[in-house]
Amino acid sequence: MITLNNYSKQYGSLKALSEINLNIPSGSLTFLVGPNASGKTTLIKSLLGLVKPTSGNIAVNGITLNGDYEYRKEIGYVSQIANFPDNLTVDEIFRMVKDLREKQKNYDEELVSGFQLEPAFNKRLKTLSGGTRQKVNVAVAFLFDPKIIILDEPTAGLDPVASSLLKDKILKENKKGKTIIFTSHILSEMEELAQNVVFLLEGKIFFNGTVKDLINSTNRQNLERAIASIMNGVQK
Template identity: 35%
Template sequence: MSTDEIVVEHLTKQYKRLRAVDDLSFSVRTGRVTGFLGPNGAGKTTTLRMLLGLVTPTSGQATFGGTKYVDLHDPLKHVGAVLEASSAHRGRTGRNHLRMICRAAGLPDSRADEVLTIVGLTPAANRKFKGYSLGMRQRLGIAAALLGDPRVLILDEPANGLDPEGIRWMRDLLKALASEGRTVLVSSHLLGEMQLLADDVVIVAAGKLIRQGPVDEVLGTMGTGAHVRVRTPQAAELKAALSELNATATEQSDGSLMVVGAEAAAIGHAAFTASVELHELATERGDLEQVFLQLTAGKAGIR
């Protein structure tokens, strides 16, 4: 097991008559962004709080490389987390807010300026927190989570309050952090964005695990994996050429062909060999939102 891998084992949380999390098990691999998805009331936030030792499980455990959060040495340097938009003293500047956290954690004040640069808040570093927009507060929260240069990052709805440019910035930042070998777990309702961001997904409903795996694999098991859109004035000839690849070409209402069972390069080669003229050849991924709705249909979130 990697020292940075998150492992959730038979995690359960019972609140009197309400079971918020029900025998939940999953893992989050290093070097990848994992999307934590589920309808409202699915138990996502409760699970994240148990991961961070803020809620005590009724049974089961959650660990980082085999160690519970409360047993980590210098947890800020191992795990960075944002469970809601950053809160701070309204009259304190963003820079001073971060410097206070640095001093409490034994980090140099200079680290505050470094993370302000990473999250794009340097121009607002000396503005008071009360003047920060929701998007700026999100960035400040992420800056705080990065202060210890953690190997694991846990974010709950980090795109709330961000404009389209900010969402793209967030996506690029999290992908870059994962590419450095960090473990990134992100909870979000923005399924279209999660399809662009996540390498893996963990889907829960009513406190239970519904599906886990790489995004393409999850899409594929629901019949919505990657496919190739082709446009050609010689559809019949292309279908004949593709039959040798054991690929299926289905004509769409717009006149294009949707090909399943062969990659774009193989389709292009088959068309070239058969002297078939192509006007379009594009790989399209399945729809994570469609899969999510299919998997969670009839599994109402816990209220």
């Protein structure tokens, strides 16, 4: 379970997130939506301790984050942009993360074979395409069978085959009871995944509930149009 209490983050005079109260229950599948610069990435980075709060706090599985790092054992994270040291090989990246978490031995290598990464194992990272690099990034996040999986625009850069494979994987892991949080700009593509929607706008939570509630409350036929109608409403 992830809880945010009055969480605020300010960069200089820019309020990225203001007084967020949010509760993400264990085993839920949450779609974090919002226009550019609405605070999605800041929120995700806050959960990982990459961004330090201006005020308020976050608790992950009951532990309040306070510069601690052990709790990240339970988290798999896919960042927007993947980059690794240029001269390491794909194989070395996998060996490195396994080395770093040597106590965690139940590897989930389904995506490694699913993405057909084996032929690239001996290639250096700098020779790989952006898409392949993103595949490595995604496969590493799922490698340790984490209880919480956080994906920031995971399908950006992935081809349709890889992206649908990833979506299947997300649904499968969620059925096993994993907590999953993800963001994407392609609402129609992700609609099949979303159960809960958290809609962020200008650093505040504008809507938090199920997809059905959101669609019903706006009288639109799908998630994309429902979100668009809310955004139009706010702008007017």
